[in-house]
Amino acid sequence: MGHFEQRLAGVASAVEAVLAGRLDGLARRAERAVPPRLLAAMQHGVLGGGKRLRPFLVVEAARLIDPASDDKAALVAAAAVECLHCYSLIHDDLPSMDNDDLRRGRPTVHRAFDEATAILAGDGLQTLAFDLLADPTCHPDPAVRAALVLDLARASGPGGMVGGQMLDLSAEGRFGLATPLTGTEIRALQAMKTGALIRASCVMGVRLAQGTAEDVARLTRYGEIVGLAFQLADDLIDATGDAKVAGKATAKDATAGKGTLVSLMGIAAVEAELNALVREASELLSPYGAAAEMLAAAAHFIAHRSA
Template identity: 60%
Template sequence: MLDRVLGSNPIEGEIARPVRLIAAMRYSMLGGGKRLRPFLAIETARLFGHEDEGALRVGAAIECLHGYSLVHDDLPAMDDDDLRRGRPTLHRAFDEATAILAGDALQTLAFDLLADPRTDADPLVRAELVLGLARASGLGGMAGGQMFDLQAETESLDETAIRRLQAMKTGALIRFSCEAGAILGRASTEDRARIRRFGEIIGLAFQLADDILDETATPEALGKATGKDSSRGKGTLVGLYGVARVRAMLDAQVVEAEALLAPFGERAATLIESARFVADREM
């Protein structure tokens, strides 16, 4: 789906697709990655009996939004990284201006995909998906969390502030990925609340695992620089409490995730495995 939506031919309403910009977008989106967020959206939609191209389009939209955030996060003005997924970051492989434009275009493409009638015939569902992604990725979500993250280089954060930062920068988009599948699947209010909480847990678990890997993994295994948070003095729960205690927190998150999905029985087996994957991953 990503390969298709990042084709070279303009679609209805577009004038042209610059060759260099498309090449940069494809470099960032088709060069590896876990695809965890679209996986969660697609599997959650499947949990509620929704399996069609619309779920793939929602997954692609979320991955485009995530991809944009990585491209901009790697820029010299932000985290200034040279390596992403084991190869040069986009601004190193192309140039800084192209990377900025590629991120901009990936962000708008995400909302293009969600608003398209091919994603869902119901305009109210499409509007809810657009609103949810905007809230998860904007001022009060991922972008706001990134601002808190930059400020953390010069400010001392307690556990409450660290959890807020992580819930916004990383957790909000993961939470929405789960809820998006429930929106597509027309889940009940109760089930949607359950899935939303599951997404919050997965988001926190993902960040806790990231913090542990940043302290314990090698750049070769992780495919990017490690130890940057501690070197910059950024507040993390690992920095506050150490790896062993955070590992125990992570295990507790998995237990809660399993309990939340228990009412769905075997239908939720894959999602439960995803929680274990997030906690135990090595990259």
């Protein structure tokens, strides 16, 4: 295992511990304890799987700006991002959305439990995300905590992830005739549905370390690049991958008639764009020198992953 893989696994393990601890704390509250079935569904949806790429970006962006910083605060913010991400996965998998039975190699929450419990588990994880960010353990400065809450809310709300999902459903023809999307429209949809949360993860790390306006601008663009690369790679996996390797169903986009950049441009052109995105990410990070090693490696990993 290389240095990047070790670091990624280390952050994933640390975030898992934070999430498990916070969920366990909910179960042990003297007042307003979480109903056991709801807690079990939340645990199923957020624990025991996933690469934790978004939390990794939070932690590594903070490390980039302040290499001497303690990871504890960054890990709380990273756990919040993962709660938000996993809520979106639980809801995306529902029969009324993408109707998936498999996630991270395991039954989706609505299959392991039931549809109503899955909806509530997603709701619980979404609100827990903002609970974590507003807690002083995330950052001692309330202004920083407020900025983190705003970053995550805007990335995940109607102008971000939720709006992107609505555009995706519209493009499928859920609310009328399906309308083929242009390349520009597909990129805009993907920037909202997938890219916004990835971009926010990078910016949140900079805010935790109280970086400069230039740092925010550079990591915003880096986040946009890796967000696009993530979606392009995801589309390639869906078009060409093995469900057992991917840990989820593949060939869904073609079956649903979804327009993707892979279907529009072809596999070779998408692979060429992924290579160009990795180069641009490296150039953006070059002023930081060796401190940017992990984020540069993350861009390569995101663009060329198989699952």
